[in-house]
Amino acid sequence: MIVALRESIEVAKGYIQKMTDPVHDMNHVKSVVSLSLRLAKEFPIADRDVIEIATWWHDVGRLFDERHEPISAQVAYDSLIENGIGKKFSKAVYDAIVFHRWNMKPKTLEGKIVRDADKLDFINIKRWERCINKKSDPNCKKHY
Numbered sequence: 001m002i003v004a005l006r007e008s009i010e011v012a013k014g015y016i017q018k019m020t021d022p023v024h025d026m027n028h029v030k031s032v033v034s035l036s037l038r039l040a041k042e043f044p045i046a047d048r049d050v051i052e053i054a055t056w057w058h059d060v061g062r063l064f065d066e067r068h069e070p071i072s073a074q075v076a077y078d079s080l081i082e083n084g085i086g087k088k089f090s091k092a093v094y095d096a097i098v099f100h101r102w103n104m105k106p107k108t109l110e111g112k113i114v115r116d117a118d119k120l121d122f123i124n125i126k127r128w129e130r131c132i133n134k135k136s137d138p139n140c141k142k143h144y
């Protein structure tokens, strides 16, 4: 992975660290990154860099709105362009993020992998254990 993309991950981490929702925090994002790269191994034609960058950014839009998918996609796209990444790669990242909600249909293989990895983390026991420890948090409450 080129330096500019590694830097993009650091920028995304800066946003994620501000996320206080225990269901969508750094633990969740790291888990989705790991799951998506495991899924990507089954699809050699998938662009692993697009998948990795998209997973780091996929929930950043939650800082602005619960209907966050297009916001995450746009913030990631703008940040990549600003850091000198080409339009083609940046658009591929946008496409891999924008349709990751349960009932949405991603248009690209990378988008399908990001969505499925995100949903696989729904059955991550550690994620819900964190919520049991923070039962009073409204983001946890709505899942009980």
Ligand SMILES: [Fe+2]
Pocket: 058, 059, 068, 100, 118
């Ligand atoms: Fe999301």
Ligand SMILES: [Fe+2]
Pocket: 024, 028, 032, 058, 059, 118
């Ligand atoms: Fe997510």
